[in-house]
Amino acid sequence: MNSYFLQSALLSDGWHRHVRVTVKDSIFERIELNAKPQDNDQSMTHVIPAMPNAHSHVFQRAMAGLSEFRSSEGDDFWSWRDLMYRLANRLDTSTLYAVAKACYTEMRQAGYASVCEFHYVHRSREDAQDFLTHSKTLLKAADEVGLPITFLPVLYAYAGAGERPLSAEQKRFELSTKEYINLFKQLQKELQPQQQLGICFHSLRAVNQQQMQQVLKALPNDAPVHIHIAEQQAEVEQTLKHLGQRPVAWLFEHFKVDKRWALVHATHLDEQEVSMLAKSGAVAVLCPLTEANLGDGIFPMPAYQAAEGRWAIGSDSHIEIKPQQEFKMLEYSQRLKYQQRNVCCDEKQPHVGTWMWLQALSAGSQASGGIGHGITKGSRAAVIELFPEDPEKQAELALDDWVFSDRTQSIAHLL
């Protein structure tokens, strides 16, 4: 058992000064407020809980920074996707393992508490019939690094809206619903402590209604459910054409979308979709750096916030692995779009850094299923310690400073 005296700590209801925590086997056993330091306490400065990473395609880390040159006139998400397919098709199992270990290590060091791994490169290069080895490889990599994982095997059946058959480059992603359910059941036997499974549909482009219903019926009804949705304007247009509705509107009409669900991106929403998503208690998983890198668009945060919608962050393509940079990009994109400052905050919590951190922590934990987050009894004691240039700096300002400027430094710890 270890004990720590924290000058300030960010708890679920905001900042507290002089917090004493005791930790056993990396789990918070006790949190004391307005405490006095004890003899054996290790002393820490301003401490915030590590952040759940609610969306990852770990293999894409291998191409981060390598597609930043023009390859065609109208370079966009779709031309990037062609490059990404090339990478996916070159991956063998040992490369996937090496990339995953390095990427999960970076996540831990950057202050991510856990990861939701959205995995669709199912079939190994060595044996196209083998769709289990890659999943086991990623679970092993996360376990060895000590990063809790919500593993999300992805159902991927079509190339695009209208049930277009998969292209040659997408064949390694393909699973039938029977194979998917089989994979999920096999993985249930492989899980280590701090690991769990969720259900995942690639997107409305890649699966149909019947397949989704079959999978949801066959698998545990308390598992989280993740799906990419409305990331690109072209995707909204395709869905309108083939399903007769916008993607989020269609999903809500055909499925009971509730707190189990995480809608990844949800960038292009109309007013009605903003309201439906917010009311449902489902989480919008925003990936601000990747969405900026791919030219996806800007999430309508003011309207979503006014409707009290829940949102988390994910590092998605891992163009950069730093939670504070995701928040900076999110806030700056809103400033640029709405020509205002300090958009992501409210009357109760005017500090942008603190407001965003608490929102994404709570919703990210929900999207991760049962893994505990936050500085609270029973949660995993994964934290980030902030070191402002002036040690007397108020904690709210230190967190803002870390997000928006380079002066405040940080170290991530597993206590």
Ligand SMILES: [Zn+2]
């Ligand atoms: Zn994604």
